[in-house]
Amino acid sequence: MYNATITTNNGKTLHLGYNYGIIFDITPLSGIDVEISTAQSFQQIGESVESTSVSGLTREIFGVIISNEKKNHDDLLTALSAFSSGKLKIGDRYCEFTTKKTPYIKRGKSGRLTFNAVIFCQYPFWYDENLKEYVFGGVTPMFKFPIVYDTHTFGVRKPIETTNCFNDGNVSQAMSIEFTTNASVTKFGISNIKNGKFLQIDETISGNDKVIVYQNSGKIYIDLIRDDIRSNIIRKLVEKSTLFELEVGDNLIRPFAESGAENLNVYVRFNSAYTGVYV
Numbered sequence: 001m002y003n004a005t006i007t008t009n010n011g012k013t014l015h016l017g018y019n020y021g022i023i024f025d026i027t028p029l030s031g032i033d034v035e036i037s038t039a040q041s042f043q044q045i046g047e048s049v050e051s052t053s054v055s056g057l058t059r060e061i062f063g064v065i066i067s068n069e070k071k072n073h074d075d076l077l078t079a080l081s082a083f084s085s086g087k088l089k090i091g092d093r094y095c096e097f098t099t100k101k102t103p104y105i106k107r108g109k110s111g112r113l114t115f116n117a118v119i120f121c122q123y124p125f126w127y128d129e130n131l132k133e134y135v136f137g138g139v140t141p142m143f144k145f146p147i148v149y150d151t152h153t154f155g156v157r158k159p160i161e162t163t164n165c166f167n168d169g170n171v172s173q174a175m176s177i178e179f180t181t182n183a184s185v186t187k188f189g190i191s192n193i194k195n196g197k198f199l200q201i202d203e204t205i206s207g208n209d210k211v212i213v214y215q216n217s218g219k220i221y222i223d224l225i226r227d228d229i230r231s232n233i234i235r236k237l238v239e240k241s242t243l244f245e246l247e248v249g250d251n252l253i254r255p256f257a258e259s260g261a262e263n264l265n266v267y268v269r270f271n272s273a274y275t276g277v278y279v
Contacts, residue, residue, distance in 0.1 A: 002279040006079050008086035014079035016063070021072050024063030026088075030276025032057065032124045057124045058100060059088075062116035065105075069113060076103045080117050088119065093126040093277050122217075125171060125273040134165045136255045136266040160261060162193060162254040167246040169272035174245050176214040178267040181205055187258035190266060192243055194252045200238040220244060246270060 003017035004026065016024045034054055038047040061080075065072045079086075085098040101118035108114040137160050167173055177199070179188060189200030201222065205211060210225040211233070224233045246268075255266040 002090060005089045006086060007089070008079050008084045010078075010081065010084050012075070012079040012084075014075050016061075018066075021067035021069075022063055022065055024061060026059055026061050026090075028057070028059065029090075029279060032275050054124060056120055056122040058118055058120050059095075059097070060116060060118050063114070064108070064110075065113040065115065073105060073113060076105065076115055076117070080119070088121075089129065090126075090277050090279060092129050093274065094129055095121045095126050096123055097121045125169075125275060126277045128169070128272040128274075130271070132165075132270055132272065134163050134253070134268045136160050136163060136253075136268075137264050160255050160264065160266075162252050165246055165251040165253045165268050165270075167248050167251060167270070167272060169274050170248060171273050171275060172245040172247050173270050173273045174215040175268055175270040176212065178213075178269070179205065179211040180265045180267075181209065181260070181263045182207070183260060183263040185257050185260035185264050188256065188261070188264055189238070189241070190243065190253055190255050190268070192247075192251055192253055194250060195247070197243040198256075199241045199243040201233070201236050202238055203233060203236045215244065 001018055001023075003015065003019070004024070006012075006014040006016070008014075016022050032054055034052050036049055037051045037053075039050050040047045065076075080099045080103050082099065082102055085096070087094045088097055097119035099117070100120040101116075103115045103117040105113055105115040165175075177190060179185075179201075184204060184206040186204045187200065187202050188205070189198055191198035199213065201211060201213075203211065203224065205224075205226075208226075212221075212223045212225070214221055214223075220234065220237070222232065222234045222237055224231050253268060255261065255264050257264055
């Protein structure tokens with residue numbers, strides 16, 4: 001027996017579990033179909049795998065309301081209403097969903113209300129709710145009392161070093177990358193020295209400029225924020241760039257720049273992804 005929480009874009013929160021008056025189950029909690037594209041040449045024995053992909057999946061939520069009948073009845077219908085979407089959380093992992101079938105509620109033979117609903121998870125994985133962040137460069141604060149203004153050091157700049165951005169999930173995961181600087185930096189990016197992949201942006205930033213690389217619905221976006229104005233600079237992505245995900249396990253990441261690398265600050269952030277959740 002386990003608990004779950006549904007939070008939706010219509011501002012509703014629904015708790016599922018014995019302590020909340022709802023006995024339930026969700027299926028599937030693991031198991032993902034991998035779509036495989038194959039080819040077979042003349043007289044070839046067997047087939048060659050040309051590509052693999054993973055689609056979204058549906059999950060069914062069903063159960064029995066055992067207490068707070070009127071409230072739980074209404075909360076189910078409100079949280080999983082038509083056109084709603086949100087997050088389903090179990091423990092410290094969550095999946096994103098869109099309601100596919102609103103709750104069908106009826107009174108069973110036991111006299112209690114039973115229900116079932118179906119959600120569509122556009123990404124079939126479960127994500128760790130704890131965001132991981134790796135920081136490259138920046139300044140280590142040295143401020144302390146008493147202050148001696150003629151000799152006091154307020155901070156020491158950290159050198160850019162190779163860091164293992166460890167992905168403890170069981171699938172490769174997209175990341176967001178934020179580049180900032182206080183001085184001029186030209187043609188900058190990050191590389192994974194383990195596999196030779198890199199991401200590079202052919203742009204010059206300085207002052208309070210910020211560049212953010214991220215994915216949304218599988219598409220790559222690169223935003224430049226300058227003087228509080230956000231603009232799309234995807235055209236500045238160097239064509240041969242291939243580093244958009246962190247592999248499972250070790251990822252030896254190192255920032256670089258054509259000039260001004262010592263001025264670069266980089267933040268790599270991601271949520272580990274899993275093919276199942278333990279209950």
